Amino acid sequence: MRGGTKTGAKIAARHEARLLWAGNPGLYALLQAARHTAPIQRFPRLGWVVTDPLLARRVLNDAAHFGMTGEGGVGHLWSQLFGEEMAQFFGGPRHAEVRARARDLFTEDGAAALVERSQGAHYRALAERLARGEVVDVADSTRVLAGRMVADLLGLRLEEGAGDEAYRELFSAGERLAALAMGTTASTVLPAGVLHRARAIVADITRGVAEGYRTAGADTILGRCRQMGLGLPMTRALATLLAIAGTETGASGTSRTVALLHDTGQQAALLADPSLLPNAVREGLRVATPAPVIGRSVRRDATVAGRLLRAGERVLVLTYLADNGAGPFDIHRPYVPETRQLWFGAGRHLCLGAAVARTQVARMLQTLTASGPYRIVARRPARRVLVPTYASLLVQAA
Ligand code: HEM
Numbered sequence: 001m002r003g004g005t006k007t008g009a010k011i012a013a014r015h016e017a018r019l020l021w022a023g024n025p026g027l028y029a030l031l032q033a034a035r036h037t038a039p040i041q042r043f044p045r046l047g048w049v050v051t052d053p054l055l056a057r058r059v060l061n062d063a064a065h066f067g068m069t070g071e072g073g074v075g076h077l078w079s080q081l082f083g084e085e086m087a088q089f090f091g092g093p094r095h096a097e098v099r100a101r102a103r104d105l106f107t108e109d110g111a112a113a114l115v116e117r118s119q120g121a122h123y124r125a126l127a128e129r130l131a132r133g134e135v136v137d138v139a140d141s142t143r144v145l146a147g148r149m150v151a152d153l154l155g156l157r158l159e160e161g162a163g164d165e166a167y168r169e170l171f172s173a174g175e176r177l178a179a180l181a182m183g184t185t186a187s188t189v190l191p192a193g194v195l196h197r198a199r200a201i202v203a204d205i206t207r208g209v210a211e212g213y214r215t216a217g218a219d220t221i222l223g224r225c226r227q228m229g230l231g232l233p234m235t236r237a238l239a240t241l242l243a244i245a246g247t248e249t250g251a252s253g254t255s256r257t258v259a260l261l262h263d264t265g266q267q268a269a270l271l272a273d274p275s276l277l278p279n280a281v282r283e284g285l286r287v288a289t290p291a292p293v294i295g296r297s298v299r300r301d302a303t304v305a306g307r308l309l310r311a312g313e314r315v316l317v318l319t320y321l322a323d324n325g326a327g328p329f330d331i332h333r334p335y336v337p338e339t340r341q342l343w344f345g346a347g348r349h350l351c352l353g354a355a356v357a358r359t360q361v362a363r364m365l366q367t368l369t370a371s372g373p374y375r376i377v378a379r380r381p382a383r384r385v386l387v388p389t390y391a392s393l394l395v396q397a398a
Pocket residue numbers: 068074099241242245246247249250251253254285289290291294295342343344345346348349350351352353354356357
């Protein structure tokens with residue numbers, strides 16, 4: 001491993017394991033149990049568990065046999081919250097149409113514009129604080145940054161002068177909504193009380209959507225929804241999807257990449273050769289895999305690697321294990337063709353915000369290394385969260 005050490009790799013792996021355990025002990029246990037099993041294996045109560053990258057893509061690319069909307073898929077959760085129209089949406093033609101219409105907003109250029117508009121000032125302030133020798137909390141920043149992006153996407157005009165606190169609150173509302181899905185590894189049916197709480201959170205975070213839907217320009221997601229004649233209820237549902245999909249994952253991917261680059265001792269390589277930045281981002285997201293499990297339901301009987309999966313059964317694709325099979329974080333590792341970008345999923349639901357996510361991680365690494373190396377002075381893992389991450393990650397210029 002050029003640029004890093006074996007000790008560095010071990011330290012990084014220990015911190016990652018601690019994050020997974022603290023954040024989601026059930027997931028940690030599942031990852032440990034599945035580490036040495038066959039590439040596809042049936043687990044009691046959970047269903048089929050896939051750990052191989054090629055089989056993972058085989059399942060995610062096969063929408064005819066594996067769906068999101070039945071019991072076991074995230075679409076099932078969404079349809080309980082937003083009704084039948086949303087249930088139809090995930091598996092139907094409207095989904096492809098919305099993606100096609102929104103595509104140009106999420107290209108590399110679109111992502112750069114969104115990140116600069118909603119987050120640029122925060123990165124600049126962070127760089128100034130580091131240059132003054134201050135200790136900054138990168139984990140807190142990732143939550144504020146995610147909140148800023150969500151406010152932009154949802155057309156929320158938070159009060160002038162409200163400062164970072166309003167964005168932290170927006171992030172935490174999304175976190176509370178996602179946490180309600182925490183108990184769904186064994187079943188994706190939401191009890192009435194949970195649904196009630198979830199609807200209250202949705203009403204709060206989408207409070208700006210009605211006005212945005214009426215008035216937002218065609219260069220925004222809400223404006224596009226209006227142009228397509230999607231209607232306000234579906235627009236609220238899609239806005240919520242956007243708000244949830246990219247916040248915890250984005251925050252986790254960013255702070256963990258910052259930690260991985262530091263812990264493996266590979267910062268020096270990046271400082272010596274800034275053209276390695278895209279590699280650092282790719283490796284950070286591969287090793288962290290902030291969406292460690294992707295659920296699907298079997299729509300029709302299917303054979304995968306010689307195993308017969310029956311209609312109605314569930315599949316858990318353990319992207320975390322599939323991605324990490326290639327080895328530890330290595331800034332010099334070339335693109336891994338087996339995994340491709342499995343941390344963003346694959347097939348028709350491939351992450352729409354992939355370019356946004358990459359841009360955010362890159363901006364954070366650039367900010368932290370702008371005037372030399374950084375060191376981590378303290379850290380604390382988040383407890384009981386959907387996406388394992390740091391609760392705090394205190395960083396200072398070295
Ligand atoms: C490191 C950060 C991120 C990771 C690891 C990630 C990962 C994923 C994965 C694995 C999926 C597929 C889920 C499935 O197939 O069931 C997905 C879908 C999605 N992501 Fe991301 N995501 C990230 C950031 C973002 C951001 C920043 C946004 C928005 C700005 C976003 C928007 C979406 C949307 C809208 C979908 C649903 C796409 C569809 O169903 O067609 N994601 N993401």
